[in-house]
Amino acid sequence: WSVHENSITYRLLVLLWPPPGHSFTLELDTTGQLPAKQPSIRVVLECLCSKKELLGDACFLHHPNNKLPRDQSSCLLRTLCTQSCLDVEKIACWVRLLVRTAWLLLPQSHHCQLTLLPSSQSCRFQLTSASKMNICTEMIFAV
Numbered sequence: 001w002s003v004h005e006n007s008i009t010y011r012l013l014v015l016l017w018p019p020p021g022h023s024f025t026l027e028l029d030t031t032g033q034l035p036a037k038q039p040s041i042r043v044v045l046e047c048l049c050s051k052k053e054l055l056g057d058a059c060f061l062h063h064p065n066n067k068l069p070r071d072q073s074s075c076l077l078r079t080l081c082t083q084s085c086l087d088v089e090k091i092a093c094w095v096r097l098l099v100r101t102a103w104l105l106l107p108q109s110h111h112c113q114l115t116l117l118p119s120s121q122s123c124r125f126q127l128t129s130a131s132k133m134n135i136c137t138e139m140i141f142a143v
Helices: 049-053 073-078 088-103
Strands: 002-004 009-015 022-026 040-045 110-116 124-128 136-141
Touching: 002 088, 088 110, 088 124, 088 136
Parallel strands: 009 136
Antiparallel strands: 002 009, 022 040, 110 124, 124 136
16 A cells, blocks of 8 residues: 555455366466466366265266256356456456445445546556545455
8 A cells, every 4th residue: 555645545456266166277388388478367167076975966067967057156257257267357347346336335435436447457446535535446356
């Protein structure tokens, strides 16, 4: 964080975790050794059968009839991914929507103005109080 005359700036690192039954994998270069020049984070289904067998259920990967159950994590993956890779622009857009919706429910929304700032790689917003104090926040996503 940093402080200037009438403004405070916060930068938050937000760690993203894969939903249950999934993992994140860094896409490698064509030799399979190093990360690609512009690596993508692939979302991969994991086999959790040994854990699920105790509960008498199949994992996402081996679900009966090869049909994935329709659940919230699948919907979330469709919202945050392009093909099978995380899409930082979609993540930033989704978080901006969550911030805007949550802000309206907070009592501070009556005393401060929320302004969403443009950014395709993070979620940036500014709060301005009646005394013209600005609080800028940037949420940076990492896996």
